[in-house]
Amino acid sequence: MRPFSQLLDGLVYTRSRNGKLALIADYMRRAPDPDRGWALAALTGQLDLKTVKASAIGDMIRARVDPVLFEMSRDYVGDLAETAALLWPKAEDQPAETDDGSLTLSMVVGRLHGIGRAEAPAALAAMMDHLDASGRFALLKLATGGLRVGISARLAKTGFAMAFDLDVDDVEQLWHALHPPYAPLFAWAEGHADRPDPGRTPFFRPFMLAHPLEAESVDLDDYAAEWKWDGIRIQIVGTGEETRLYSRAGDDISASFPDIARAFTGHAVLDGELLVKGEFQGGQAASFNALQQRLGRKAVSAKMMNDFPAFVRLYDILLEGEADLRPLPWTARRERLESCIASLDPERFDLSALIEAPDFETLSDIRAGARDAAIEGVMLKRRDSPYVAGRKATLWYKWKRDPLTADCVMMYAQRGHGKRSSYYSDYTFGCWTQDGELLPVGKAYSGFTDEELKWLDRFVRTNTVNRFGPVREVEKSLVLEVAFDSIHDSRRHKSGLAMRFPRIARIRRDKPASEADTIEGLKRLIQ
Known part of the structure; x- marks a missing residue:
């Protein structure tokens, strides 16, 4: 698991596209079969395990560490899997908290494929006892189906193609005729076998x-x-x-x-x-x-x-x-x-x-x-x-078309992922009803600069009035000008509205929250 967990760490903390491609290509050349095939499946979203729910992970860690410590740590870290991986105690018979290489990615996938939800927590715990913090994080992400490391399936395939000097479009043509762990694909890429024949498979062509x-x-x-x-x-x-x-x-x-x-x-x-x-x-x-x-x-x-x-x-x-x-x-x-x-x-x-x-x-x-x-x-x-x-x-x-805009009030904030895991960067905002109630109308995590993110993070930390797990409720005093492509009726939201592609256009420090827009005003924007 160590090479795979190191790959995930590198992808999370590497910003440049070329840097990510180099990491993927190097892993694909070095890792053995079938580990690299399962890794490629995980990176492209083709490895559907989801053997354990988030609540089960919470129960597992609460049984091993002080629950108050866990809740405080989770609030700080913002990610359940990362918190559990960092807090997981060393097993009594484990001399050091290291990944000794005895647990490979293919072994993990095989074990997770063969168990049900009832058996999953015990099996996960046994594997986590043999991994370091990075390995535990990778394991939990695989087990919950939440592997998000800032790359697309196309980028992963491009990294694979770069590793073996192939045309990514040629790889794409074969992709949907093959299945994990892609042994024929790697054999062809390394020159050990002929190009796989997609035959009459209805395969994808790049757009x-x-x-x-x-x-x-x-x-x-x-x-x-x-x-x-x-x-x-x-x-x-x-x-x-x-x-x-x-x-x-x-x-x-x-x-x-x-x-x-x-x-x-x-x-x-x-x-x-x-x-x-x-x-x-x-x-x-x-x-x-x-x-x-x-x-x-x-x-x-x-x-x-x-x-x-x-x-x-x-x-x-x-x-x-x-x-x-x-x-x-x-x-x-x-x-x-x-x-x-x-x-x-x-x-x-x-x-x-x-x-x-x-x-x-x-x-x-x-x-x-x-x-x-x-x-x-x-x-x-x-x-x-x-x-x-x-x-x-x-x-x-x-x-x-030009976006619509509305002045909304920040209501809640949550930590981001990857390089934003230390910042409150995901903001829920709302508008006023005729009765003076503030109802959520959307959530945004883009549109602001790095400097504005730091300012918003400080605002959240100094104006928190309540906490709900990783979510902070803030004082209803900051107005955000939100740009969005369109707005529609929605049965899923209390406000009855749903925004399409909302993003933060401006931080309106000059505007009182009482002067933000209303739900009725937003409804008039619906076509």
Whole structure:
């Protein structure tokens, strides 16, 4: 476990992308099989253990150390697994608190795979007695499914590819035809075996992405404009025998949207936006909040599919049959997509319409007036652009609509993760009701500078009025100007509202809390 725990420590405390890639590549070259395969699965989110609940970890540590000490330490550290790893007492027969190498990552994975929730605490405790603090932290993160070390699945695959001088897009093509611990992948990477054959597996192709528009204008003779819809970007991959749906990160989300997967029986690869039909939009796209009800579910009931019917608004076509259309210009692919969509179920698939505008100034006016619940902004696509992986300058642009803002009052704060674990950096904020009650309307942990973070952290520490585990309630005196993309009705929140992409725009030290915005005022912003 020591090499793996050292890798996690390095990833948490390394800021640069190149630094993280170097750490992953070095581990993949040095670690033995199958440890490195299980590590790659963990880093890419393909290792689904979750054998123990957080409450069980709390019970385990309270039985071994003073409960008051644990609660005080957890409040300071902010992370349950990190607190338990640091406080875990040395076993009586353990001469020193070191990882002696007798417990490997593959042994841990095998043990956790083979036990149920009732047996998990005792098994975890036995393994923790043989690990140092870093090893215990890694073990607890694996066991709870909470492995967050500041990297994406794509970055982990890029690190693997860099280790063996491979093309990450080639690795991506093979990825979904293989399973942990990826023995054929490593054998090919090291030159011991032929390249694995994905065969007729419906595998993921990397998405083409857009740069934010920074120019004052573009020539609409060269660029086509269409709406940027506020759902999730997905890829539909069909072989004629099987269909899978992939998110932008390459995650297989077919189980969350089986109705879409069943509806596509063709042999093609399509790019589009996954949306939910709105009850009050005449069947048009609802807000992201509606789609969120289905995201991340491993199984979806018939009632859920009926209450939140999903459909895909198609943007592009990458492959049709065995023909790879990606080298073709956007205009040619658009024609093929328009022909293809005629054969698809109109209840599940439609075409993202182009925005007709004679010039950029007119397009700007159209964008400024768009406050549809499901519109994020405008996409600009160069008419002669091929479909290429990643972000390529001048080919596609995203032009998001200007954010909405509201003055809110900080109510609660919680410590962050990784390099922010020592700071209160996650803030819950609220607005006033007509009766003078402050209700939470959102949570944000971005938008501020490092200096502003230090100031906010000091404010939380000196203005705490109550504590709830790792959460601090603060005096209701600080106003934060919050920027957000849109706001929607929500049944899950007491205020009845949910913000989309909230972030801190300004710290309003000049404004009294009594003058912050109201719930009624926010409701008027709902489209």
